[in-house]
Amino acid sequence: xxxxxxxxxxxxxxxxxxxxxxxxxxxxxxxxxxxxxxxxxxxxxxxxxxxxxxxxxxxxxxxxxxxxxxxxxxxxxxxxxxxxxxxxxxxxxxxxxxxxxxxxxxxxxxxxxxxxxxxxxxxxxxxxxxxxxxxxxxxxxxxxxxxxxxxxxxxxxxxxxxxxxxxxxxxxxxxxxxxxxxxxxxxxxxxxxxxxxxxxxxxxxxxxxxxxxxxxxxxxxxxxxxxxxxxxxxxxxxxxxxxxxxxxxxxxxxxxxxxxxxxxxxxxxxxxxxxxxxxxxxxxxxxxxxxxxxxxxxxxxxxxxxxxxxxxxxxxxxxxxxxxxxxxxxxxxxxxxxxxxxxxxxxxxxxxxxxxxxxxxxxxxxxxxxxxxxxxxxxxxxxxxxxxxxxxxxxxxxxxxxxxxxxxxxxxxxxxxx
Ligand code: GLU
Numbered sequence: 001x002x003x004x005x006x007x008x009x010x011x012x013x014x015x016x017x018x019x020x021x022x023x024x025x026x027x028x029x030x031x032x033x034x035x036x037x038x039x040x041x042x043x044x045x046x047x048x049x050x051x052x053x054x055x056x057x058x059x060x061x062x063x064x065x066x067x068x069x070x071x072x073x074x075x076x077x078x079x080x081x082x083x084x085x086x087x088x089x090x091x092x093x094x095x096x097x098x099x100x101x102x103x104x105x106x107x108x109x110x111x112x113x114x115x116x117x118x119x120x121x122x123x124x125x126x127x128x129x130x131x132x133x134x135x136x137x138x139x140x141x142x143x144x145x146x147x148x149x150x151x152x153x154x155x156x157x158x159x160x161x162x163x164x165x166x167x168x169x170x171x172x173x174x175x176x177x178x179x180x181x182x183x184x185x186x187x188x189x190x191x192x193x194x195x196x197x198x199x200x201x202x203x204x205x206x207x208x209x210x211x212x213x214x215x216x217x218x219x220x221x222x223x224x225x226x227x228x229x230x231x232x233x234x235x236x237x238x239x240x241x242x243x244x245x246x247x248x249x250x251x252x253x254x255x256x257x258x259x260x261x262x263x264x265x266x267x268x269x270x271x272x273x274x275x276x277x278x279x280x281x282x283x284x285x286x287x288x289x290x291x292x293x294x295x296x297x298x299x300x301x302x303x304x305x306x307x308x309x310x311x312x313x314x315x316x317x318x319x320x321x322x323x324x325x326x327x328x329x330x331x332x333x334x335x336x337x338x339x340x341x342x343x344x345x346x347x348x349x350x351x352x353x354x355x356x357x358x359x360x361x362x363x364x365x366x367x368x369x370x371x372x373x374x375x376x377x378x379x380x381x382x383x384x385x386x387x388x389x390x391x392x393x394x395x396x397x398x399x400x401x402x403x404x405x406x407x408x409x410x411x412x413x414x415x416x417x418x
């Protein structure tokens with residue numbers, strides 16, 4: 001499938017095809033929803049601190065906008081390409097529909113290693129990228145947010161650049177902003193908090209007690225770190241975490257507050273914190289545990305390692321962490337999977353709250369945010385579980401089919417233009 005043909009895009013389409021087949025989705029809609037609505041590739045020239053100009057490639061892909069503005073993060077990572085961004089945009093469409101948010105899906109990215117840039121270089125890159133995708137974005141059109149390699153500061157630069165172009169402040173153009181410019185309480189931790197809420201529902205369903213629950217987390221960025229903290233606060237024992245270099249394991253439970261201070265505040269490497277035994281990411285995925293949370297990149301659980309997983313629940317904090325072949329193996333093993341578009345949807349749900357607050361210029365308390373997040377996630381979890389039981393299908397297929405069905409309904413009601 002031409003320019004989009006990459007492993008991640010193939011995975012997203014294969015999942016979609018499987019769900020579309022099972023729900024006997026209308027052929028015309030199937031052809032349309034397999035492809036993004038709009039894809040933009042931009043060149044982003046950046047003056048580096050030494051005076052040279054480097055040109056990076058950036059993307060913004062909108063998969064669907066039948067249910068409202070498109071929504072989705074911006075990723076800064078060296079492996080970003082059009083196919084990956086298109087796959088992530090498609091997953092955003094199903095994710096927003098599953099949670100009943102009035103959005104379609106989008107994603108953006110720049111192929112770059114953000115840690116290799118100085119802060120002024122990163123700011124210039126972000127501002128120029130924003131100027132290049134400017135025709136596509138806006139609070140009514142397409143609303144970016146943080147993803148791998150971007151954070152609240154990057155969102156602030158996007159908000160400022162957009163606002164400078166139109167001549168007034170537009171907080172609703174991005175979510176995941178700092179509080180001072182219209183960010184929302186609870187947004188930064190939202191994805192991690194959501195992972196914990198749906199995991200607690202899964203534990204309850206499987207009649208497991210959170211106090212006897214051990215958790216292993218791959219990835220210690222925004223999602224992994226908040227998941228670790230909130231899991232521990234909720235009574236679970238987090239026994240291992242990792243980042244790109246590898247992980248640390250302590251079977252009596254890692255001291256997460258201490259780990260966060262040493263790793264995030266003091267900038268120590270996981271290994272140098274000496275809070276657990278060192279192990280590779282491959283070894284970490286195979287640890288015996290109740291809950292495994294992949295919270296890094298896509299396609300980390302594959303045919304090669306799926307049979308070696310020793311968890312009871314797989315809570316997908318990352319987007320697309322499990323390949324189709326691996327998915328089958330995990331199901332055969334009886335692992336309870338909370339699929340990505342459900343497990344990690346806390347982020348975009350609180351993004352929606354942020355956007356609503358920005359548009360209304362009326363801000364909510366932290367407890368309102370947590371309650372409403374838990375409410376949406378708990379009901380999405382139980383709707384998905386019920387669907388999966390009644391249709392005798394996996395949680396992943398149930399989640400995809402519910403999301404796809406809502407988008408299909410919107411298309412059928414609106415009709416085909418012209
Ligand atoms: N990047 C996050 C995701 O993959 C959040 C997107 C958003 O908040 O719009 O779901």
